[in-house]
Amino acid sequence: MKKKVMNIMVSSIMFLLFFAGADYPNPKYILDRVEANLNSKTKVIESTMIIHTKRGDRSIRSKGYSEGNNKSFTEYLSPARERGTKMLKLDDRLWIYSPSTDRTIQLSGHMLKQSVMGSDLSYEDMMEENELLKKYNAVVESEEIYDGRKTWVLILTAKVENVSYSKRKTWVDQERFVPLKEELYAKSGQLLKKTVLSDVQKTDGRWYPKKINYKDMLKTGKGTDFVIDKIEFDKEIPAYIFSKASLKK
């Protein structure tokens, strides 16, 4: 009898943990599933960044290697002006190599707030950790149909002080566990940035968005598109790629 009561209690606790609040699942469960879906041990991505400006569109192709959340290396392939520019991120440090000057500089302080190649993304945005639960308290606010897909709407409120955005609102696909839209807010509640993830395709058993649009909501324009041309998960990446020496190679 005792065992039965214990089983009921444990089941109840598990149920509460999984489906805390109304009928919605635990936000930790959703975010963990999203992380498991989007993150892998390593990733090799060939992509095109399309920067929409008043004077027209500018496309920048690059090849990026990443290992976990802390190591990444990107080499720009085109246009000719950007070709050979390389970026290395190790934990919270970022280096950029420019072939025209043949020099490597480490970005820090305010330089990290600058735009990446004139896009709507800052270096700081690129360096942001994916482990949101470390910095935010999450709740599932509601369910919505977004872009024809059933989504959970998550509200993430900062629990630490040193975050760029005090509130985030994320729409997560209920079936594929892929975020389809994210809004970033200032402390005052002003919407600052919006990210729209689309063209979700199954690659190596994972659902992954092939197109991401970043938009600074305070500016006019169509923002910056990040289109993934090719992606490989868990591919062996030589250790030297994530070293400063590889910047000049």
Next chain:
Amino acid sequence: MFLALKLAFRNLIGAGLRTWLNAIVLSFAFVMIIFFNGFLDGWKHQAVNDSIEWEFGDGQLIHKKYDPYDPFSFQDSHDKIPDTSRFLSPVLVRQATIYPNNRMVSVVMKGISPDQSIVKIPVEFLKNTKVDFPVIIGKRMAKSNKLKKGDQMLLRWRDKNGTFDAANITVVEVFDNDIASVDNGQLWMDINKLWQITGLDRHATYLVAGNHYLPEKYNNWTFKSQEELLEFLLEIIGMEKISSSILYMLLLAIALLAIFDTQVLSIFRRQKEIGTYIAMGMTRFKVMILFTVEGAMYSFFAMILGTLYGIPLFRYFTRIGLSIPEASQNAGVTVADVIYPIYTLKLILTTILIIIISATLVSFIPARKISKMDPVAALKGKLQ
């Protein structure tokens, strides 16, 4: 000497148009030197006064990490206001972004006490308003961003922890000023508001000293006197003086060349006259002096001519001033819309001295030939 002056005067008047042409060209150089230097002195006077009144006060207590020419230094260059900071007005500097008409513009937020009276920033507009978030801007900032009094726009900034925040601001006043460094790309607001929105309570980047402030030593703070703060401005004006001197030196060189040519020609053509002077008992040295005085006298004629048209011209510009193009005012150096030239006695006397000495020198060089002349050959008019 009196005879030399009398003869020189008669010879020059006798030479007619040739004398007046030389004198006119030399007078241009005379007027130009005074005009340019008067203009630069006027600029210096106005710029120094404006810089003190609008920005520097009686010196500044500046955070050690603050470099006004390096925006990257703004983030960390602040600290708690020193406890014994009487007669000091704090200013906190932070970076932000405004979005006027959906454009993105990087700006510098400067928080200033609405009760200060050390600098002329019109802080009373920050006090006497019912607007929730008032800011004041300079005329250059207003013009470059197409802003006017009453305009509202979104301001985005980061607090002390780096978290973004945003709010609507209202421009409650566009102030007229001549100091680009308190105007270009800057939003002035109540320092209490800036402390509140950034969480940097009672922090400052620099403190402007009032009349009665006695410099004290504080950790993280360096006191810069008025002279030290003005050094950069004075260096620029000094450089400008050198570059503009090239122009009037060229004009002076042309005038002196004309005098030199006239002297060479005179000594060549007036050999019989030189021989006669010597035959009548003048020493060769005295004849040389006579010709040198003749050359130097051009400078006196030039001064008389220059005075005739220079004084009305200088008086006119002193009254109405010289309008400065807008591009120069936006270059970051303190330049007023209109500069009123200042013609000091020192400037005029120095210029007179320069003209007389240089004219005498260029007259003396060809006149030296007389000392080597054979008086008999000169009297016969033989070429030597």
